[in-house]
Each structure stands twice: as C-alpha cells, then as structure tokens.
Amino acid sequence: MTISENPAALSREEKERLLADNRAKVEADLWEARLEFASRPRVVDMQLSNFCNMSCTMCYDGVNPPLQKMPEEEVRRFAAEVFPTASVLVPFSGSEPLIVTWDLTRELAERYGIEIDLITNVQYLDEAKFAEIEPLVSTVTFSIDSHIPDVYERIRLKSKPDKVFRNLPIAAKLCREHGIEPQANIVFLTENAPYMDETVAYLADAGVATIRLLQYEQLPDLPPERRFSDAMQHFSPEWIEWMKGRIRDVAKEKKVRVIFDFFEKKELADHLPKDLKWRDDPKPPPMIERLMTFFPGYCWQSLDRIKLMANGNAYPCCKGDGDELRLGNVFEQGFDAVWNGPEAQDLRRGMLTDDLPRLCRDCSFHTAWIPEEQEHMPFHDWARDEGGVGLPSEASGALEVVEPAHMLRTEDAPLIRWKKPAGKVDRYVLAFGVGGEFHPDNRTWTIPGDAEEFRVPAGDWAALRSNLGWWWSLWAVDDGAGTASLSSARCLIRHDPIPRVAESNLYWADEAAQ
Numbered sequence: 001m002t003i004s005e006n007p008a009a010l011s012r013e014e015k016e017r018l019l020a021d022n023r024a025k026v027e028a029d030l031w032e033a034r035l036e037f038a039s040r041p042r043v044v045d046m047q048l049s050n051f052c053n054m055s056c057t058m059c060y061d062g063v064n065p066p067l068q069k070m071p072e073e074e075v076r077r078f079a080a081e082v083f084p085t086a087s088v089l090v091p092f093s094g095s096e097p098l099i100v101t102w103d104l105t106r107e108l109a110e111r112y113g114i115e116i117d118l119i120t121n122v123q124y125l126d127e128a129k130f131a132e133i134e135p136l137v138s139t140v141t142f143s144i145d146s147h148i149p150d151v152y153e154r155i156r157l158k159s160k161p162d163k164v165f166r167n168l169p170i171a172a173k174l175c176r177e178h179g180i181e182p183q184a185n186i187v188f189l190t191e192n193a194p195y196m197d198e199t200v201a202y203l204a205d206a207g208v209a210t211i212r213l214l215q216y217e218q219l220p221d222l223p224p225e226r227r228f229s230d231a232m233q234h235f236s237p238e239w240i241e242w243m244k245g246r247i248r249d250v251a252k253e254k255k256v257r258v259i260f261d262f263f264e265k266k267e268l269a270d271h272l273p274k275d276l277k278w279r280d281d282p283k284p285p286p287m288i289e290r291l292m293t294f295f296p297g298y299c300w301q302s303l304d305r306i307k308l309m310a311n312g313n314a315y316p317c318c319k320g321d322g323d324e325l326r327l328g329n330v331f332e333q334g335f336d337a338v339w340n341g342p343e344a345q346d347l348r349r350g351m352l353t354d355d356l357p358r359l360c361r362d363c364s365f366h367t368a369w370i371p372e373e374q375e376h377m378p379f380h381d382w383a384r385d386e387g388g389v390g391l392p393s394e395a396s397g398a399l400e401v402v403e404p405a406h407m408l409r410t411e412d413a414p415l416i417r418w419k420k421p422a423g424k425v426d427r428y429v430l431a432f433g434v435g436g437e438f439h440p441d442n443r444t445w446t447i448p449g450d451a452e453e454f455r456v457p458a459g460d461w462a463a464l465r466s467n468l469g470w471w472w473s474l475w476a477v478d479d480g481a482g483t484a485s486l487s488s489a490r491c492l493i494r495h496d497p498i499p500r501v502a503e504s505n506l507y508w509a510d511e512a513a514q
Contacts, residue, residue: 172207379433
C-alpha cells in the first residue's frame with residue numbers, strides 16, 4: 001500500500017482508492033475465513049486522553065482518575081500507519097473529546113480525510129464549537145441521561161447543567177440544518193428509569209432524531225455499591241416492558257427513532273419520517289446485510305474496528321476493558337503485532353466457530369446480527385430460475401418444517417423433516433443458498449413426493465463451505481397443477497471446529513472462573 005509521503009497531500013481521490021482497496025480486503029478476509037487479516041480497521045475508537053469535565057456515576061462516580069494523555073509522538077506514529085485506510089475516528093472512550101485534545105483530533109481528521117463520529121456531553125458544544133466540528137463530523141451523539149435537573153446532577157456529577165441544557169437544542173437545530181442526524185445516548189439507570197418516557201419526549205422536542213437506550217454496565221474500578229444504578233436488577237421485567245411501551249408511544253407521537261439496546265436483542269421503534277436525509281453514517285461496514293446472512297453472529301465491531309486507550313492498550317470494541325478482550329499494547333508491540341496478534345486471531349476464530357469470549361456471548365453486537373427466519377431471499381429466485389429443478393414460477397401457501405431448528409450449527413449432515421401438506425405432492429425440492437443469495441456453490445436436491453424427511457448426503461454436506469450461513473427452503477410441488485408450497489428460509493452452518501490459538505490470553509476470564 002502506497003500513500004503520499006506528505007500526509008497532508010492525501011487527496012480525496014487517493015483516500016477513496018485506499019478505502020476501496022481496504023474494503024475489498026475485508027471481504028476477502030471474511031470469505032477466505034482468515035485469522036490473519038490483510039485488511040486494516042476502518043473505525044478507530046481512540047482515547048487521546050481520559051479527561052472529562054464530568055464524573056458520571058456510571059464512569060467515575062465523583063472520583064476522576066489521574067489525567068492520562070496519549071503521547072503525541074505515539075498518536076502521530078499510529079495515525080500515519082492506520083488513518084490512511086480508516087474511515088471514522090471516534091475520539092471518546094470515557095472522555096469528553098471537545099476539550100484537552102480537540103485541536104489534535106481536528107488536525108488529524110483534516111490531514112487524513114477521516115470523519116469524526118462525535119459523542120459529547122454537550123457542555124462545550126456551543127455555536128462556535130459547532131462551526132469547528134461541522135465540516136468534520138459524520139454523526140453527532142449527545143450523551144444525556146435525564147431532562148430533570150436534580151436527577152441529571154445526581155448522575156452527571158461535576159457537570160454544569162445550565163450550559164448543557166442551553167446548548168442541546170441549539171446543537172440539535174444546527175445538526176438538522178447541516179444534514180447531520182442529531183442522536184442521543186441515555187444509560188438506563190435506577191435513577192432515571194421512572195422518567196425515561198418523559199426524557200425521550202424532551203429530547204424529541206429538543207430536535208433529537210434518534211435516541212439510544214443503553215444498558216448500565218458496571219466498570220471494574222467502581223465500588224460494588226454502584227450496582228444500585230443497574231435498573232435491570234431493581235425493576236421487574238413486567239415494569240420494564242410497561243415502560244418500553246410508553247416509550248414506543250412517545251416515539252410514535254414525536255416521530256423519532258428509539259433503539260432499545262439493553263437486552264440481548266436490539267429492538268427498534270422507528271417513526272422517523274422517511275423523507276429525512278442525513279449524512280451517511282460510515283461506522284457499519286458497507287456489507288453489513290451480507291455479513292449478517294453469510295456469517296450470522298460475526299460481530300461487525302470485531303471485524304474492522306480497533307479501540308485504543310491512552311496507555312496504548314487495544315481492544316476490538318467498546319466492551320473491552322482491563323484484561324478482558326485486550327488484544328495487546330500498540331506502544332509496546334507495534335500496531336501490526338496487535339492487529340494480527342494471537343488474541344486478534346483467536347477472536348476471529350471464535351467469531352467463525354461461535355466459541356466466544358465471555359463479554360461477547362450475550363452482547364447485542366453479536367446476538368443482534370443473527371437474523372430470524374426469512375420469508376423470501378434471493379436464493380429462492382435462483383432455485384426457481386437457475387436451479388434446474390423445474391420449480392413453478394410462484395409458490396403459494398406455507399410448508400411446515402419440523403427440523404432442524406433455525407441457525408443449527410452441526411458437524412454432521414442434517415436431517416430435514418416436514419409435515420406433509422394437504423393436496424397432491426409429486427416431489428419436493430430442497431435448495432441451499434450461500435448467504436441466501438445467488439451463488440455458484442448453491443445446491444438443490446429432488447425428493448420423492450411421498451417422503452416426509454431427507455438427510456443431506458454426507459458427501460454433499462462435507463463439500464459445503466464451513467462456518468458460514470447456508471440458507472435453505474423446501475418446496476412441495478404439484479406438477480399437474482403447476483403449483484408449490486414453500487417453507488420459510490432457515491439457516492444451517494456446517495461447523496468446522498478450529499483449535500484455540502495457543503498463545504492467546506483471550507479466554508483468561510473463562511479459565512479463571514473454572
């Protein structure tokens with residue numbers, strides 16, 4: 001990979017070429033099931049300093065840690081190596097990015113043509129500061145946990161609420177005027193949960209378009225009594241569902257989008273007008289939909305993202321902390337040794353084989369990317385038009401499949417069982433589609449009309465690519481009438497176990513618990 005000797009000369013055309021080349025490498029890394037990646041991270045979550053003007057109960061609880069700044073020479077060295085092929089810089093990781101290191105952040109973004117995903121507590125985001133950030137940002141997220149001043153101050157210690165609540169509606173208005181989607185993050189806490197619907201309504205009225213409710217996560221350095229703030233431990237599931245219902249009603253009334261991100265599955269209440277146009281959010285990879293169907297559960301944050309703390313510790317995502325999910329230290333080892341080190345390779349192996357570290361198993365960035373059964377997928381059209389089995393042009397009615405379960409991962413050839421539909425059946429057609437799409441590796445089998453089960457031949461099963469999504473459906477065909485009924489598409493994964501990387505410490509938490 002060649003870049004300009006002077007980073008300031010990185011033109012838009014050169015940047016686009018580098019990004020396109022990296023995107024192609026990401027897809028090849030996935031398709032070839034590589035553990036050592038030729039691609040580099042598109043998204044860099046970088047803690048240039050740990051300084052924050054507040055001391056929120058879920059982060060520092062009134063006792064901010066000693067100031068730590070990333071050495072500027074290390075920042076520039078890392079940026080020269082990684083930023084040319086990166087799309088997004090997230091200058092957050094438990095700090096307020098608009099103070100202390102903002103000038104350096106802005107300089108790097110301008111030099112390397114990288115967009116800033118800004119998460120801010122809004123206290124410093126006045127009109128003058130907005131003018132600075134506007135040309136550089138792709139998204140702006142306000143971190144606001146309550147609209148009630150005394151509740152806000154109990155959560156956001158050391159804050160200046162008068163500045164926050166002055167700046168918020170002004171910043172949201174300016175975002176809309178410049179095509180930037182104004183978003184907000186709210187941590188779902190014991191303190192703010194009883195008023196959550198009112199807070200969502202307040203933010204909507206202030207001009208926020210998307211509101212994300214986040215689950216409280218106890219940081220390791222906080223005292224055990226801070227568990228008090230975990231609303232999931234203090235409110236019943238029934239009450240939480242009731243509150244979610246009220247929030248959905250607010251989203252509908254105010255015409256905003258609310259993302260519930262405090263359960264194993266992400267949930268969405270999206271009532272934004274469809275004609276709203278925002279700047280593109282470049283954080284999710286361009287092939288996110290294909291990633292979900294080809295590699296169900298493969299977390300896209302672990303795919304092409306790196307989180308770098310002020311001390312040089314590197315993680316794949318925001319969940320990593322301390323020793324859990326730690327990939328290494330870029331200051332001590334260098335970027336390449338971390339990006340393709342034993343922990344990084346072990347995580348990719350775990351994503352392919354569903355052998356996940358503790359923090360990943362119930363994380364919504366894993367579970368939310370496991371699709372449900374599908375009514376229609378492109379491989380249905382492939383089977384009808386190109387599969388060579390003479391399927392009718394359309395299928396009406398549903399064919400009930402008994403087994404295997406959706407998303408079964410198995411080394412053995414699966415047994416397909418179904419309930420015989422009413423009416424005449426001359427034959428059944430079973431089709432497998434790679435990722436549910438048109439693909440030269442797709443397969444079909446014709447089964448006699450009196451059958452009610454079919455085991456995929458062991459040789460055929462062994463020939464399928466392993467550790468990726470094979471979507472399948474069954475047709476019951478009446479040739480005389482030219483009709484067929486069709487099952488919904490389920491997914492099977494031919495499991496191929498890969499041994500854990502011997503030098504990796506990625507699973508230390510599991511081993512310590514044994």
